[in-house]
Amino acid sequence: MHNGRACKNGYWGGDLKMYSMLKRVIFFILLAGLWELLFWLGIWPEYVLPSPVSVGKTLVRGFQDQSLLIGVAISMKRIAIGYGISLGVGVFVGLLIGRFRIFEDTLGSLISGLQTLPTICWLPLSLLWFGLNDNAIIFLVFMGAVLSIATGTDSGVKNVPPLYIRAAKTMGAKKWKLYLEVIIPAAFPHIVIGMKQGWSFAWRSLMAGELLIVCLGLGHLLMLGRELNDMSQVIAVMLVIILIGILVDRLFFMKIERHIRERWGLVKS
Amino acid sequence: MSESVGVDDLIELDYRKTDKGQEISETNSAKPDLCIQHVSKSFQSKNGSVYVLEDINLEINQGEFVCLVGPSGCGKTTLMNIVAGLEKADSGEVWVNGRRILGAGPDRVVIFQEAALFPWLNVIKNVEFGLKLKGVSSSKRRTIALEYLKMVHLTKFQKSHIHELSGGMKQRVAIARALAMNPGMLLMDEPFSALDAQTRWILHYELQNIWMKTKKTILFVTHNIREAVCLADRIFILSTSPGKIKKEFSIDLPRPRDDNDVNVAEYSTRIMKELKAEIDKVVKCEMDADSCVECDIKCTTVEPVKTDIGGGI
Numbered sequence: 355m356h357n358g359r360a361c362k363n364g365y366w367g368g369d370l371k372m373y374s375m376l377k378r379v380i381f382f383i384l385l386a387g388l389w390e391l392l393f394w395l396g397i398w399p400e401y402v403l404p405s406p407v408s409v410g411k412t413l414v415r416g417f418q419d420q421s422l423l424i425g426v427a428i429s430m431k432r433i434a435i436g437y438g439i440s441l442g443v444g445v446f447v448g449l450l451i452g453r454f455r456i457f458e459d460t461l462g463s464l465i466s467g468l469q470t471l472p473t474i475c476w477l478p479l480s481l482l483w484f485g486l487n488d489n490a491i492i493f494l495v496f497m498g499a500v501l502s503i504a505t506g507t508d509s510g511v512k513n514v515p516p517l518y519i520r521a522a523k524t525m526g527a528k529k530w531k532l533y534l535e536v537i538i539p540a541a542f543p544h545i546v547i548g549m550k551q552g553w554s555f556a557w558r559s560l561m562a563g564e565l566l567i568v569c570l571g572l573g574h575l576l577m578l579g580r581e582l583n584d585m586s587q588v589i590a591v592m593l594v595i596i597l598i599g600i601l602v603d604r605l606f607f608m609k610i611e612r613h614i615r616e617r618w619g620l621v622k623s
Numbered sequence: 624m625s626e627s628v629g630v631d632d633l634i635e636l637d638y639r640k641t642d643k644g645q646e647i648s649e650t651n652s653a654k655p656d657l658c659i660q661h662v663s664k665s666f667q668s669k670n671g672s673v674y675v676l677e678d679i680n681l682e683i684n685q686g687e688f689v690c691l692v693g694p695s696g697c698g699k700t701t702l703m704n705i706v707a708g709l710e711k712a713d714s715g716e717v718w719v720n721g722r723r724i725l726g727a728g729p730d731r732v733v734i735f736q737e738a739a740l741f742p743w744l745n746v747i748k749n750v751e752f753g754l755k756l757k758g759v760s761s762s763k764r765r766t767i768a769l770e771y772l773k774m775v776h777l778t779k780f781q782k783s784h785i786h787e788l789s790g791g792m793k794q795r796v797a798i799a800r801a802l803a804m805n806p807g808m809l810l811m812d813e814p815f816s817a818l819d820a821q822t823r824w825i826l827h828y829e830l831q832n833i834w835m836k837t838k839k840t841i842l843f844v845t846h847n848i849r850e851a852v853c854l855a856d857r858i859f860i861l862s863t864s865p866g867k868i869k870k871e872f873s874i875d876l877p878r879p880r881d882d883n884d885v886n887v888a889e890y891s892t893r894i895m896k897e898l899k900a901e902i903d904k905v906v907k908c909e910m911d912a913d914s915c916v917e918c919d920i921k922c923t924t925v926e927p928v929k930t931d932i933g934g935g936i
Contacts, residue, residue: 521739525753526729539743619786
C-alpha cells in the first residue's frame with residue numbers, strides 16, 4: 355500500500371502529470387494557431403470570425419475596465435442565490451420523497467413530469483410573477499437545479515443500506531438526528547451527483563435567462579456583443595463562461611468526488 | 624500519553640451521568656437484567672401465518688454471557704431484534720433493567736453480522752458516533768473513544784478509513800463503538816460468522832477478555848455451537864418452526880476458553896446431539912421428501928457415534 359502511494363505522488367507520478375499538462379498546452383496552442391490561420395486566409399469577414407488576438411485584447415480590455423468582472427460578479431451572485439435555495443429545497447424534497455411513500459406517489463411523480471420541461475419554458479411565468487428583474491432569473495436558476503438535486507437525493511436515500519439505519523437506531527439516533535447524522539451522509543455520494551447535474555442545468559438556465567432578459571450579467575454582455583456586431587466580445591464572453599464552468603467543476607465538484615472516493619474506498623483503477 | 628491518567632475518571636463520570644438505570648441495578652443485582660415474557664411472533668406467508676417464535680420466556684442476569692443457538696430460520700435473529708426494539712412482538716413483553724422495551728435504545732447496542740460501520744466517518748469518529756448523539760462534548764468523546772479503541776487494540780488505525788480495515792478489524796471497531804456508549808447490555812447477532820476461522824478464534828479470545836473487564840450483559844446469537852460453548856455462561860437451544868426454547872445448558876468452564884479445548888469440544892458434542900433433531904427438521908423442510916441426502920446424513924452420523932461410545936467405555 356505504501357509503495358503504491360509513493361509511486362502515485364512520487365517522481366514518476368509528477369512526471370506523468372507534467373507530461374499530460376504539456377500535451378494539453380500544445381493542443382490548445384495548435385488550436386489557436388489554426389484559428390489564426392483561418393482568420394489570415396480571410397474566408398470570412400472579421401465581424402463573423404475575429405482573430406484570436408483581438409479576442410484576447412477584448413478580454414484584457416474587459417478586465418481592465420471591469421465590465422467583464424462586473425458581469426461575472428452579477429452572474430455569480432444570481433447563481434449563488436438560486437443554486438443555494440435549490441440546494442436546500444432539493445435536498446429537503448428529495449428526503450421526503452425518498453423516505454415517505456405518500457410523497458413519492460405525489461411529489462415524486464410531479465417532479466419526474468416537470469423534469470421533461472426545459473427550464474427556459476419557465477421564463478414567461480417567471481416574468482409574470484417576478485417582473486423584469488433579478489428575481490425572475492434567480493427563479494429560473496432555482497428551477498434548473500432543484501429537480502436534479504431532489505431526484506439525486508431521492509435515489510441516495512433509497513440506496514442507504516437499511517443496516518446503517520438499524521445500527522444508528524440502536525445507538526439512539528432518532529428523528530432529525532437520524533437524518534442529519536446517518537441518512538444524509540449515507541446518501542451524500544448520490545446527492546453530489548444530483549448537485550453536479552443541477553449545477554450544469556442552473557448554469558445553462560442562467561445564461562438563457564440573461565440572454566433573454568436585459569439586465570446585466572454575462573449573458574447580457576454576450577447579447578450586447580451581438581447587437582454591436584462585436585464578435586470578439588461574444589467569443590471573449592463565451593470563453594469566460596467556459597472558464598467559470600471548468601473552475602467550478604475542478605475546484606468544487608472534483609474535490610468533493612475525490613474526497614468521497616477516498617473515504618468510501620471507491621477508487622477508480 | 625499523559626492524558627490516560629484522567630481517562631478512567633472521565634468514563635466513570637460519564638457512566639453515572641448518562642446511565643442512571645445502571646446505578647439502580649447495581650444495588651439490587653439479584654434482579655434479572657433482561658426478562659423476556661411470553662413473546663410470540665408470526666409472519667404472514669403464502670401458506671398462511673408462520674409462527675417464528677412461540678411463547679418465549681427467558682431471564683438473563685446482570686453481567687451474564689448468554690448464547691442463543693439454533694438452526695437457520697429458527698427465529699433467533701427475530702428474537703434479538705425484538706429485544707433490540709427493532710421489531711415488535713405480536714404478544715408478550717420484554718423488560719430490560721426494570722423498564723419495558725418499546726423501541727430501540729442506546730442501553731442495548733446491537734453488533735451486527737456485517738459491522739455496519741459508517742464509511743463516511745473514519746475509525747475514531749465511528750467509535751464516537753453514539754457519544755455524539757448523546758451530546759457528549761468533543762474532547763470528552765475523543766478520550767472515551769480512544770480508551771475503547773485501546774481495548775480492542777486498534778489505536779494505530781484510529782484515523783483509517785473503514786474500507787481500509789479487514790473484516791476482523793471492522794468487528795473490533797464495532798465492538799468498541801458499542802462499548803463506548805456504555806450500554807448495560809450488548810446484543811450480538813452472529814457477529815463473527817462472516818470471518819475466517821483464525822480471526823474468529825482471536826476475536827473469541829478478545830471478546831472474553833473484554834467481557835471479563837467490563838462485565839456487560841451479553842446476548843449472543845450464533846448457529847455455531849463451538850462458538851457458543853467457548854463464550855457463554857448459559858446456552859439456550861431454540862427449536863425451529865415454531866421457535867421455542869428447547870433446552871438450556873450451563874457451561875461451567877474456566878475462562879478464557881479456547882475453541883480447541885477438550886472440554887469445549889466435549890460440551891459441543893453433547894449440545895450438537897440436542898440440536899441434531901432440529902437440524903433434521905430443517906433439512907426435511909428445505910429438501911424434497913424423497914431426498915437421499917437426508918438419510919445419508921442420518922446413516923453416517925448416527926451410526927459411528929454409537930459404536931465409538933461403546934468402544935471408549
